[in-house]
Amino acid sequence: MAATLALVLAVGSALAADDPTRTQLEQRIKLTARLYGDGANSQRIAGSGNARAITLLDEGRVHQTQAEQALAAGDLAAARREVDEALRHISLARKLVPNASARQAEAQQRYQQRLATLERLLQAWAVPAGADASASTPADGLADRQAAVRLIAAARNQAAAEQFDDANRQLAEAETHLLAGMNRLLHQRTIDYTARAATPTDAFYEALARHEGLIELVPVALSELKPGPDAITLVERYSDTSRALRQQAVQRQQRGEVQQAVADLNNALIYVQRALAAAGVALPSPTN
Structure with missing residues (x-):
């Protein structure tokens, strides 16, 4: 039956491309009649309990009858309109009640x-x-x-x-x-950004841990919130900046520049927060 539907559509395409001839129109009307005459198809729709599908089937039969009557009367334009409607109705009904x-x-x-x-x-x-x-x-x-x-x-x-x-x-x-x-x-992960470290070194490692916890949430936020293409571009830009600042902070800490390393990490936190915000996550502002 799917092959019949495809054939009807193919015949319809031919009609759209050329002036509708009576032979082509007769063929299409006959093929559409086969769809309505398929007992299993009609019984499935009628027994589905889907009121919309049943209505479409009944209305489609009316259009099919009118197409046949118009063809017999020689009104090819009306016959074409009616058979198009008949096909549209049964196609919609079949979609509502698939086999x-x-x-x-x-x-x-x-x-x-x-x-x-x-x-x-x-x-x-x-x-x-x-x-x-x-x-x-x-x-x-x-x-x-x-x-x-x-x-x-x-x-x-x-x-x-x-x-x-x-x-x-x-x-x-x-x-x-x-x-x-x-x-x-x-x-x-985003409730409290306030640093309470006793020493700059403690502050560095606390900020580093906060950054690692937040940066791993970026792909989760993207997966859950599904932002648009422009937002994704912002997320990637802010994330890249955040990672670069984190790397810079680690290098400074290794050279003994702990205070500056903490400052870099705080900036990295700001950028990862911007990445999450661009993804659609509402966060409080970090405390430097």
Whole structure:
């Protein structure tokens, strides 16, 4: 039946390219009639309970009848308009009520796409080896991440058994956990920038740790918030500047220029904050 639909569309293209001849129009009307005469197709739509699809099918039949009547009367322009409407109606109805194999293929495609997205999110949200979710605080988001991992594993098993609808429900729940956990992590990592170090060296290492914690959240924010191309350009620019300042700070610290190294790291923190803000994360201003 998909081949019939494709053939009808091909005939329609020919009609659009040339003056519609009666022979071509007759062929198209007959092919469209075959779509409406397909008992399995009509029964599937009629039994679907989808009110919109049923209405489209009924209205399409009216257009098909009018196309046949117009052709018999020699009104080729009207016949063409009506058969176009008949084809449009049944095409929309079929899309609203796909057959079992089409639904399965669509569910499989959704599964593959969602799984790929979740895998990218997990890759962006790296967790140190040996991290214990049971020992984490709710703000860490680690428990949510591990719940997502378990749900993804269950979804893989269901997909292997070709239960793609169930697998998609598991992935949807996994996505909820993963995004909630990352949101908690983003806020937990950005609450307090105030330096309380007793010495410049302590201040350097505290600032370095804060920078490392924030810079690793940039790809997570990009994955979760999906900013536009212009915002991504800003994120990359600010991130590159932040990394360059961090490298400069490390080199200064190694030369014994600790105070200047701390200043460089504070500037690096400002730029990584700008990167996160460009990605769509609202953060407080760092305290130098």
